[in-house]
Amino acid sequence: MDLIKTDQYGRQIGYVQGANIDFEVGADEADSINDFEIELKRWNWDGSIRYGTRVFSPDTEYGGIVREISTDTSTNVIRAKGDTWRGMMTKKIIQPLSGQDYATASGELNSIIKSKIEAEYPGLFYGVTADTGVTVNNYQFDRYCTLHAGLVKMLKSVGYRLDIRYQEGDVGMAGYVKVSAVPINDLSSEYELTNDNNMNFITDDNRRGINHLICLGKGDLKDRLVIHLYADQNGTISQTQQYFKGAEEIAAIYDSSGSERDDLIKNGIKELESKKSSMSYNMTMTKLEGNIDLGDIVGGKDYLTGISMKKPIGRKIWTISSGKEKVVYKLEGET
Structure with missing residues (x-):
């Protein structure tokens, strides 16, 4: 991909050349920076990139407006930075x-x-x-x-x-x-990424989480408000014990003295969500063929253990460093 620069009025004036480039775009604001940085050696800086300059790769999301310029004479670099379009x-x-x-x-x-x-x-x-x-x-x-x-x-x-x-x-x-x-395209069957594809990933299928949360609210002793919350095999939370019983039941207490019923249920659900069994999946993908974008769903499987899951693409990071270009895809929720 090429990166084009403009004047302060948005009119194209040429390509950004001889630079290290780092663009990150992501759908979840909690774990996405949504900004960019262009790093040039001082001898490659011609002054054409200014405050208000637009930089973009045509017909892609990679782009934004330069709002910050910094210089470091000790390393002989100048950096132009800004928010991506999504970041704006x-x-x-x-x-x-x-x-x-x-x-x-x-x-x-x-x-x-x-x-x-x-x-x-x-x-x-x-x-x-x-x-x-x-x-x-x-x-x-x-x-x-x-x-x-x-x-x-x-x-x-x-x-x-x-x-x-x-x-x-x-x-x-x-x-x-x-x-x-x-x-949103669910491409999990078409794009099932495995370690055979030279994709690096880490899975953790944790089935020892809490599935019965006893929530204690206002009142004392026998008059205390008690709400029972249960997580089923799909992670759905309700007040009915439908699945995990006997040896499979894993219980815990949530103590929220003074809480009224509605607040106790609301906060109890939040607590159980954080402690129930879960699947985590971190994957680094450096190449995906076809039209895949943020929010589209891909799948992953470790054929040795049988662990599999599907998740949306959460971030894309486009870099050019020392002339080498790379696009890294991160799943939703990955750091």
Whole structure:
């Protein structure tokens, strides 16, 4: 892939050459940086990259606007940094209307995206008019969530994901960021990644987690509020013991003295979620063929132990270092 630079007005002025490049894009704000860094030796710095310069790889999500420039004379390097297009969306907040508890949205997916991003980034971000055929009715955003997190969660609730791509402008004209909704692809059967593919991964199928949580709330002794929560073989939590019994039952206490029933159940579920049996899977993938993007689902299997699972792509990291290019894919939740 090539990285193109522009002037401060978004008009292309050439390629970024002789640089080390590091772009990270991710769907989950908790474990994704969503920024970029371009490192040049001082003798390769020609001053064409300035504050406000756009850098982008055409028709991909890799791109952003330079907002920080640092220099280090001890190592003879200059670094240009900024947020990616997705990262910029994490710096806008969806706010409830005055007098309302929550911000809401109704309508077709792309029409909602278009109205929100074009209002926040006029002349730079554009939605699309294509109709997905999918609508939401009075969708409730989390209070004061970021524009990015709100749209990602809304789309995920109906099996869609954000697609972000920089589109080149005509000769002498600025390009723009195109944002749209596309279906999440479950490619776990098509892309089953194993150690035979030279993919490095670590699995941990932990089945010794808590499956019965006894939650203790307000009151004393026999008058104390007690709620029993159970996790079944699929990890689903309820107040009915349906699966693990006898020797298979693993119990623990959650002490929340003073808690009323609703709070005790809410916090008890959160506690059991963190302590129930779980599968963790960390994988480093440096090459995936085909059209796979953030949010799409891939599978993995260790044929020796039989451990398998499927998970969404959570992050992509594009680097060029000493002329060598690499794209690393990380699963959702990986550090």
